[in-house]
Amino acid sequence: MPPLSETFQEAITAGYGFDAEAVELGAAMHQDVTLPAARIRVPLAMLNRHGLVAGATGTGKTKTLQVMAEQLARAGVPVFISDIKGDISGMGGAAIPNDKIQARVEAMALADYQPRAFPVEFFTLVRARPGVRLRASVQSFGPILLAKVLELNETQQSVLALAFKYAEDQRLGLVDLADLRALLNHLNSDEGKAQMAEYGGVATATVGVMIRKIVELEQQDADAFFGAPEFAVEDFLRTTPDGEGVVSILELADMQDRPALFSTFMMWLLAKLYQTLPEVGDLDKPKLVFFFDEAHLLFRDANKSFLNQIAMVARLIRSKGVGVFFVTHSPSDVPSEVLGQLGNRVQHALRAFTPDDLAVVKATAQTFPMTDFYDVQQELTQLGIGEALVTVLGPKGVPTPTARTMMRPPMSLMSQLDPAAFGAITAASPLLPRYATDADPSSAREMLAGRKPAVPAEPEIDVSVPDEPRAGGRKRPTRAPERGVDWGDVAEEGARFARSGTFNTILRSIIRIFTRGR
Ligand SMILES: Nc1ncnc2c1ncn2[C@@H]1O[C@H](COP(=O)(O)OP(=O)(O)OP(=O)(O)O)[C@@H](O)[C@H]1O
Numbered sequence: 001m002p003p004l005s006e007t008f009q010e011a012i013t014a015g016y017g018f019d020a021e022a023v024e025l026g027a028a029m030h031q032d033v034t035l036p037a038a039r040i041r042v043p044l045a046m047l048n049r050h051g052l053v054a055g056a057t058g059t060g061k062t063k064t065l066q067v068m069a070e071q072l073a074r075a076g077v078p079v080f081i082s083d084i085k086g087d088i089s090g091m092g093g094a095a096i097p098n099d100k101i102q103a104r105v106e107a108m109a110l111a112d113y114q115p116r117a118f119p120v121e122f123f124t125l126v127r128a129r130p131g132v133r134l135r136a137s138v139q140s141f142g143p144i145l146l147a148k149v150l151e152l153n154e155t156q157q158s159v160l161a162l163a164f165k166y167a168e169d170q171r172l173g174l175v176d177l178a179d180l181r182a183l184l185n186h187l188n189s190d191e192g193k194a195q196m197a198e199y200g201g202v203a204t205a206t207v208g209v210m211i212r213k214i215v216e217l218e219q220q221d222a223d224a225f226f227g228a229p230e231f232a233v234e235d236f237l238r239t240t241p242d243g244e245g246v247v248s249i250l251e252l253a254d255m256q257d258r259p260a261l262f263s264t265f266m267m268w269l270l271a272k273l274y275q276t277l278p279e280v281g282d283l284d285k286p287k288l289v290f291f292f293d294e295a296h297l298l299f300r301d302a303n304k305s306f307l308n309q310i311a312m313v314a315r316l317i318r319s320k321g322v323g324v325f326f327v328t329h330s331p332s333d334v335p336s337e338v339l340g341q342l343g344n345r346v347q348h349a350l351r352a353f354t355p356d357d358l359a360v361v362k363a364t365a366q367t368f369p370m371t372d373f374y375d376v377q378q379e380l381t382q383l384g385i386g387e388a389l390v391t392v393l394g395p396k397g398v399p400t401p402t403a404r405t406m407m408r409p410p411m412s413l414m415s416q417l418d419p420a421a422f423g424a425i426t427a428a429s430p431l432l433p434r435y436a437t438d439a440d441p442s443s444a445r446e447m448l449a450g451r452k453p454a455v456p457a458e459p460e461i462d463v464s465v466p467d468e469p470r471a472g473g474r475k476r477p478t479r480a481p482e483r484g485v486d487w488g489d490v491a492e493e494g495a496r497f498a499r500s501g502t503f504n505t506i507l508r509s510i511i512r513i514f515t516r517g518r
């Protein structure tokens, strides 16, 4: 009988040695020995089957994202990644060699390891930080996500949905929070109340509470990411002239204490991608891989309908060529409807201090393919930093064998990028000019203020007037703000909206764009 390590090596090679183009995660380990020939890889074609990166604090989740993002960029796949602690920004600089990195390179015999920077683009949700500003119009954000951000109860949520419906019927564009406030104030006026009677009426007190919540949000500077110009998600799908995928990094260090805000915003980005991108079926490699770090913040306190919608977007976005990786401490943070869709798993060490922890370890162990080579439950608690238990979908969609993996070290910097380098990258961004200035198109606030006549008396501006210059001097056609991300059949809804007349009215009003000095 061959020694166990030989059988192990054969099993790993059979599972992971496929021909298809792949992202390399690291090398398999058996009995604490790293086997350089037993490479652990994920086929690019299976990345739209989504994934989970989980593990206790400090076990290596963020470095795993970094390694995956680097490999994807090299393979020409654009990546979106959120940077909660600021350390992902290091992808814009080269790794500083040290003994630990060197030990990994040697243990895995990595011939292609070369410290280098990757093509990155930095994004921000706040005005005070450098980076390309990401904004959504209130209309496009829609009532469901907005209710999550405002922490509305069910009654308030249904009033918000009615308010959106009213705005659509009355052709009032909702661009920023000031528009929403103006709309709610109007609904509390005599005229508004009379009109709302048709919609079943709303309680004055409820509307009052909602207005206060919006004011609170504005005071937290959260109005920065509601407004115009709205971010066009296609701008994440970029490659460099030499064919590498651009890594779009959303800097969230300033927003750590406002998890409901940024996690909901990321959900909007996903929903918007789903809504915008064409159906492509299964591709050789994804169009974009989206890493959702600290995903537990999204699921925390989420009601059933919100969770259903996350599950639905995850399910449907696959055929748009987008892969989503949720990153969180424990698989138990992710609701089962979503967890069941995550085909690729990188599980770092779990801690088992309490009986509850132990139950999670046991449950997690059961989700890995059976293996003769490991005691999975034991491995889960004994994995070293930067090691993980891995199982992914092979090229035919069948789960690969469970493998304890020594993860590759990142080739880019493993810490925060220094401010000078960060500043240089943001200053050179081709997207920066397009999104730098807050625009204030004529919308609900202005229209309600000058209710009669409904169409403001400003001179019509020629439709060909551009809003912002596009990089390279190209002009971007003026666009209408989209409706709220609709979670139903978006295509059908889109067609209905285009027919409704609202679309044309908004188009007419959006072309009167003025830059408001805030
Ligand atoms: N693949 C790796 N290569 C080299 N070093 C690694 C690797 N993974 C982890 N490390 C080391 O472990 C440290 C912690 O890793 P990391 O920041 O990825 O943990 P984390 O799981 O994201 O933690 P947190 O939950 O606190 O965000 C890193 O700073 C690095 O020193």
Ligand SMILES: [Mg+2]
Residues within 6 Å of the ligand: 061, 062, 063, 085
């Ligand atoms: Mg981390």
